Amino acid sequence: MAPKSTHCVMPLWATTWAVISSLICIYDATYVLVRPRSMAKGDLFHIFFPYAKYITVDPLYGNLKNAFVIGQSWMNCVELTLALLSVVLYYVLRKRNTGCFLLLIASTMTWSKTVLYFIHDYYERPLHPQDLPIKIETWEYYCMFILPSSLWVVFPFLCMWSIGGQILTILNSINEKTKTK
Known part of the structure; x- marks a missing residue:
């Protein structure tokens, strides 16, 4: 069925996700990019105190020598x-249409970067168990790392599916109109 218009619709849930996740990512990227000032004993720690617990489940955030988390933080800024x-x-x-297209690009970037982060964690964690700041419980790992981070897989994928599907429908409609002329 051809769309009624050639305009893509950005769902309200996608807009809400884009704004809220962006605000969270600003906070997250800032923590990483201003380390060690954002860490315990740093002058900005009072702003970033929740990370004192978070770095126990995601040691990359506490490792000043690891460039991967710095790179993903710069990618957060782009996304x-x-x-x-x-x-x-x-x-x-x-x-x-331009707004929808940019959200599709941002969502694709976010989804792929988060999947890469999960893959990196899966393979990196067993290689350096001595780098874990403290022993953590499995439930803490899932509740503080896997479940929250999974939102950056699920919602971007849903944005990709929704907006990408609309764009394909619009393009197919235009293609059909072109063929009939």
């Missing part, structure tokens, strides 16, 4: 910029 720009384009500038 959240694109996600917030997509919302501005869609709602403020009324550039609906």
